[in-house]
Amino acid sequence: MYFAALLARTEDGWEASDTELDDVETLSDLADLARESASDVDDTVLVFIEQEDAWFGVVRVDGEEDPRVFVSNAAAAARSSYGELLLTDELLGREPKDVDDDLDALDLDGTEDGEPEAEDDEDTDTDTDMSAMPSGPVGDNRILDDLGVSAKELLALSDDALNEIAEALGAAEVLETVR
Template sequence: MYIAALLARTEDGWEASDTELDDVETLSDLADLAREASDDDTVIVYIEQEDTWFGIVRIDGEDDPRIYVSDAAAAARSSYGEILTREILGDDLDAELDELDALDLDGTEDGEPLHDGTDEDDDDSADAAAGAVPAAPAGDGQVLADLGLSERELRALDSDALSVIAEAVGAADVLEAVR
């Protein structure tokens, strides 16, 4: 389950809204959705998947989106997170995801036995593929620094990150009204 929220800065202050991501298939779709909320000012799109990872996409007018994800490996395994990590990690992610897709859940390739009779596990290929996408924050850690949330504070967030972010940028009251 995903949580998605838009925080849009307007001349009257911040506006918050829940948003549906059903029609979002690319970063361009997400940027267009954000720009509909506020053409010229800052819009922050917050996406979270069940306290596993969260992502922030910041749109400032027509500038390119700035992106941050709390856990690139977890995000890369989800549909919306893959959009964000693909943008951060680039074309290298395609090869890494293809390698992960070729593995069964137990870390072996389709039809391959769990053990080959040696003392070594067949998990080496799964470990290598999983290690290709860092299980760590990725992207622009300074994405909210000018709005009151430093990179250090952003990297320390885990559960209830949306509330902390909204508080830091001064949008907690409007977010609470939407919730």
């Protein structure tokens, strides 16, 4: 089961809203959704996403700056459509996939229909991606430092991580209203 919520920091404190991620396809889309929830263009908005007992993610959007991301377990998140949108090449330290690579994958090598190709390695990109996926946290573990949750505390969070973060932010009650 998944849970997703937006926490917007306003002059009056934190405001929470639950959110549907069905129309969100990229991290950029998610950042736009967060910005839309802010009452002021410079407000800090946190996006909380969790898959029960498997992983959680925090995306921080400060005004028009690029979003900052923390994911508690990249390997678990990679098996989730919501997790995949957070696990960008940049976050994982990989080179962005080149469009030419996609064209090469189409097998446009001039072989006749029905003619078998010589078998190369059995390795596929998917196998490589999953085996190279870190099984622990990735991203900006200092994402909440200035809000009262240190990197050490963030890395030590357990099953109830989002509630613990909200408690430290003074937003536990507003988060509970959207749970």
